[in-house]
Amino acid sequence: MIIKKFQGNTETEAILLAKDELGKEAIVTNVKVIKPKGLARLFKKPTYEITAALDETPPKTELSRRESIKAMFKDNPDIILDDGPEEKSSKEKEAVSSIEGAKQLEQRISNIATLLEKQIGSAKKEASAETKDEKADIEESKEKDRNNACLQLIKEQLLANEVDEKYISQLITEIEPTLKKDSSVENILSGIYQKIVLKLGKTEVMGVTSKKARFVFFIGPTGVGKTTTIAKLASKLKLDMKLNVALMTADTYRIAAVDQLKTYAEILQVPLKVVYSDTELKDAYEEMKSFDIVLIDTAGRSHRDKQQREDIEKLINAIPEEQRDIFLVLSITTKYKDLIRITEAYSEIAKYRLIFTKLDETDTLGNIFNVKLLTGAPLSYATFGQKVPNDIARLDAQMIAKQLLGGSD
Ligand SMILES: Nc1nc2c(ncn2[C@@H]2O[C@H](COP(=O)(O)OP(=O)(O)OP(=O)(O)O)[C@@H](O)[C@H]2O)c(=O)[nH]1
Ligand SMILES: [Mg+2]
Known part of the structure; x- marks a missing residue:
């Protein structure tokens, strides 16, 4: 410094x-x-x-920040399936580990904290009050100023990560009453960090809990990476987890779309079924009941088109509710304003979990937090590159919180 x-x-x-x-x-x-x-x-x-x-910490370049996001997810143990109660940690356990996570918040935030402490420290020395009471008042107002300055910095950090202002205010309003006069900067940060982790909630990925086959739908706007994500997951399920996997596509609007999945099916040596309607999907359901898991690709549709939404709804309803999972695939690079409309339109169709793609193309993860709070839908996977199968991992609330607070800088 x-x-x-x-x-x-x-x-x-x-x-x-x-x-x-x-x-x-x-x-x-x-x-x-x-x-x-x-x-x-x-x-x-x-x-x-x-x-x-x-603060002399050199600002990270756009590229290196993206690299750091990528590296963070790459290091995440690849948990592709939820398999049993062991994995389900209690809220208490999550809170404890998030405090540990808060302690790990790295260089930049701690430098800011040091600067703030210095600022308050020198201001305190300057205060030349006459009486004890006056001194105490000044001290108290300085502590308040310090808390406010710290909250302001956190706000700026979250804004820089494109967290919606509405949710930042919500976080700050919730944390303010819990702040003591003498809260340390680290305590404030840790409080905000924990709130973010709790709001992001536990991730929910695919599960093969029952003996029956799971039919997993991937829906979402055009070009977000649905087919690529299916290929990544299919590969992991088959090669790493040795599951009996099948692929299905209802994306028959473009010839190339079927070919794309066909290529992956051939490489992975898994069957591929092409269906042209919900009636055909019902038949395919009977045929494919013996598989552990069937991943179903759908055509990227415009969320604005009611007819197209109804088509997807019909397909989903062709599979019994207790055997189906639905993942809404969203690109993190989509503007938040558009994500609002997209998620609202798909909410009318079904209850979904969220997959975010193209994390390698951004350096701000605010959209994940925004969409989670907007929809209340559980987070599941993140993809961070075009490589099949490696560029996919389970989303992790603590990692996102750390990134949002600038922790990896
Ligand atoms: N950078 C980056 N590109 C990705 C990622 N996932 C997919 N892509 C690329 O995005 C493009 C579209 O991917 P698809 O899987 O075809 O997308 P889709 O949602 O199936 O598209 P439609 O079927 O046309 O709706 C391809 O060029 C993919 O390689 C990712 O995580 N990062
Ligand atoms: Mg596709």
């Missing part, structure tokens, strides 16, 4: 000098008025001295 003093005829002039030299990220930690002494008092105006500090 660089700490330097600057002087000017006015406070603003001194601040401008500091920002000029240290950059706009510099923070003013102290302001002092220097009154001229002796005779000079008569003809010289006071000057202003400010102390400015700069």
Whole structure:
């Protein structure tokens, strides 16, 4: 960290000098008025001295931040299936581990915390109150200022990650009453971190719990990566988990779409069934009952078209509710405004879990948090590249929270 003093005829002039030299990220930690002494008092105006500090952590480039998101998910143990109660951790356990996670929040946030503490520390020294009561009042208001400054920084961090303002305010409103006068910056961060983790909730992936076959639908807008995601999952289920997998496609609107899945089916040596209607899907259901899991591709449809939505609904209803799972596939690069409309339209069709694709094409994960809070749907997988089968992993609330708070910088 660089700490330097600057002087000017006015406070603003001194601040401008500091920002000029240290950059706009510099923070003013102290302001002092220097009154001229002796005779000079008569003809010289006071000057202003400010102390400015700069956190030297170099800003990550867009590319390296994307790489870090990718690396984070790559390191996540590849849990593709939910298999049994062992995996289901209690809320208590989650809370404990999220505190541990909070402690791990890395360099950038802790540098900000140090800067803030310094700022408050020097302000405290400056406070020259007469009485004990006045001193206590000043102390209290400084602590409040510190809490506010910290919340402001957290807000900025979340905004930079494109978390919707509405949800940021919600988080801050919830955390504010729990803050004590003397909350440390780390406590505030840890509180926000835990709230984010709890709001993101437990991820729910595919499960093969019953003896009956599971029929898993992948729905969503065009080009988000539905077919590629199916190929990734099919490969993991068959090769890593040794399950009896079949593929099905109801995407018969484009010839190339069937060919795309056919190629994957051939490579993986799994059967592929093409269905042209919900009636055919009902027949296929009877035929494929003996498989562990059947992954069903659907055509990317416009969420605006009611008829197209109804077609998908009919397909889904061709499979008994207790045997089907539905995943809504969304690209994280889609504008949040559009994601609102898309998720609303699909909510009318069915209850779904969320898959986010193309995490390698962004450096902000705010959309995951926004859509989770908007829909209440469980999070499941994330994909972060075109490579089949490796670029897929289970989403993890703690990882997302850490990223949203700038933890991996
Ligand atoms: N960068 C990146 N590209 C991806 C990812 N997943 C899929 N893609 C690419 O996105 C493009 C579309 O993928 P598809 O799997 O065909 O998408 P789809 O949703 O099935 O598309 P439609 O069937 O046309 O609706 C392809 O070029 C994929 O390689 C990902 O996680 N990251
Ligand atoms: Mg497709």
